[in-house]
Ligand SMILES: NC(=O)C1=CN([C@@H]2O[C@H](COP(=O)(O)OP(=O)(O)OC[C@H]3O[C@@H](n4cnc5c(N)ncnc54)[C@H](OP(=O)(O)O)[C@@H]3O)[C@@H](O)[C@H]2O)C=CC1
């Protein structure tokens with residue numbers, strides 16, 4: 124097995140899945156206003172009487188609804204719950220978590236707003252009628268998890284009745300991704316599409332649409348066998364048939380799936396868990412291509428396949444195996460392109476454009492920033508990488524332009540895109556940045572799991588964070604604390620830590636290393652006013668000292684603390700045990716993440732009034748953090764002035780820092796002094812043609828601690844950015860401190876950053 128296959132399987136308990144959905148505000152969605160609504164004037168504009176103006180404008184010219192309402196970016200995710208994933212007909216209400224999930228994916232991957240609508244009827248006409256009148260609300264309709272054959276009638280009728288894109292995701296989303304994967308898998312195995320023999324198991328929404336699309340791409344009718352629960356759909360079969368199945372019936376002696384896959388080149392599973400057996404796989408042709416796409420459990424697992432043969436190209440619908448063939452790669456981007464072109468429909472040309480864009484993307488060289496999204500291991504087009512992963516940041520600027528262009532070329536775009544290059548840049552700015560930044564870190568740690576000490580092990584939030592750390596495959600979590608207290612708190616919180624390999628409890632007072640750590644600490648502190656018994660007490664009773672000693676002795680890889688102590692107390696504890704890395708200085712770097720932009724700010728934790736020399740060091744360390752996060756650093760040393768105007772003492776310091784960096788021949792882009800406005804605003808540097816920054820800065824070195832701290836806290840509190848940190852940089856061992864009272868998710872994120880050794 125390759126490294127990618129061997130990597131830790133992501134796991135979670137049923138309870139965690141329920142907690143995820145019920146925690147905080149139940150469900151996964153909320154509505155956020157995009158306009159201010161604070162003053163009487165706002166109210167008059169947003170609602171009566173001001174709202175009457177756009178009402179009249181839309182009445183006079185309906186196209187202006189795209190300008191005055193959210194319609195242009197709004198999709199309805201609509202289901203009746205008759206085919207929820209591969210779980211079957213569990214009803215409209217039970218489908219709501221999936222529909223909320225799809226809505227969130229629309230937002231996460233393509234910045235499309237979506238409402239979920241669960242329509243409680245299995246009657247085709249009633250369903251059609253409840254959707255057909257919703258056209259004014261939405262820019263597009265994504266039908267989801269509606270079973271076949273009703274879904275075919277529903278989609279067809281709604282397409283006729285509505286003048287916005289209506290797209291049944293389980294049909295076309297799935298078909299598009301599977302088709303892109305198959306194009307690449309055929310290429311890799313040297314097969315000719317017109318000769319390849321395909322068996323599709325599952326003759327429902329996904330199966331029928333996939334078969335139709337691959338035939339449109341070149342598979343020959345007689346080379347494709349379709350199966351359902353009754354076996355092969357052959358010419359003349361009468362049981363369990365419908366017109367959509369009949370269209371693909373072939374002359375064949377095969378009657379069962381086992382007969383059909385004998386000698387077949389390709390298997391598409393769009394049916395149910397376990398439908399394909401290892402024996403069937405053993406009988407397939409050389410280099411078989413197996414796409415087991417049933418969710419949540421595939422027709423056969425990659426492990427089962429690899430037990431019977433090692434020449435298969437394997438894909439599933441899941442994110443925890445390589446080659447995820449899942450419609451999440453499609454629907455966000457296809458709708459993005461369709462909405463932006465204001466397309467009236469999503470036609471076959473737009474679907475095929477998406478297929479080729481996806482297939483081509485997997486063949487392209489992977490740049491550094493993208494490699495980071497793939498666990499740090501640069502994927503190369505091949506058996507384990509036939510299709511981009513959903514987190515690939517290029518998807519957003521590759522697939523929508525292809526779809527929008529096809530819409531324009533086929534005359535269904537009401538507003539064709541003028542300039543595709545400008546459009547691509549706009550698309551890149553839509554990526555959800557927080558997830559992208561942390562994803563790099565998480566994936567890397569998954570590949571190289573680490574032992575992390577969670578110092579405040581008796582705290583409920585910390586126990587939850589430790590469990591989540593382990594469940595996410597990031598490594599081992601060490602809880603420091605009294606065993607009974609930890610168990611008690613865990614039990615009260617309803618979590619079972621014993622059921623979870625990967626959690627260790629270390630009671631400092633009883634640790635076998637207690638004497639070793641005490642002696643070590645004594646040697647460090649004996650000339651700083653500490654007696655042996657003081658050090659003994661610190662190791663016994665202070666979890667930060669104990670945890671830090673574990674890390675210095677290599678008994679753990681990293682430490683996370685801070686939930687119960689203020690930042691500087693926790694840092695002082697740690698500094699009694701761990702020094703700065705030789706040749707480095709300790710500082711705080713905060714990551715301010717906003718849509719389309721991530722900026723690092725330093726020093727947000729340590730040096731109050733840095734000298735010029737200090738500023739040069741801070742710039743260098745912060746540039747290192749930027750590189751570790753996958754960014755090419757572009758460092759602005761900030762002041763209130765731009766290049767000597769106006770003059771002032773702090774600004775002179777900054778100029779001097781730039782000179783020191785010049786002297787050191789620093790190997791990153793930097794310049795100053797600059798005001799925040801000029802450093803950050805695109806185009807503002809044009810007034811300073813001599814400036815060495817080639818574009819807006821992504822690392823800001825602040826002239827002093829107060830400006831660093833005040834500006835980052837304001838960004839966070841005013842909701843302008845998500846701010847992660849201050850992260851401690853420059854310590855000799857990886858330690859990170861969370862804000863006092865941090866929640867479990869924040870603790871896990873910071874633990875992952877510690878494990879990743881973000882501090883260098
Ligand atoms: N990876 C992805 O992106 C996607 C995966 N899927 C998965 O595909 C599967 C089908 O979904 P969908 O098409 O929407 O559902 P439908 O209800 O529309 O169709 C299900 C089809 O599967 C057939 N089937 C069910 N069990 C078996 C079995 N054991 N052997 C052979 N055929 C079987 C049914 O046969 P019959 O007609 O005889 O009842 C029916 O034809 C689900 O598991 C779903 O999760 C769906 C969409 C996207």
Ligand SMILES: CC(=O)C(=O)O
Nearest residue numbers: 207208209293418450
């Ligand atoms: C992925 C999806 O849409 C399904 O399994 O139904």
Ligand SMILES: [Mg+2]
Nearest residue numbers: 208267268293
């Ligand atoms: Mg679905």
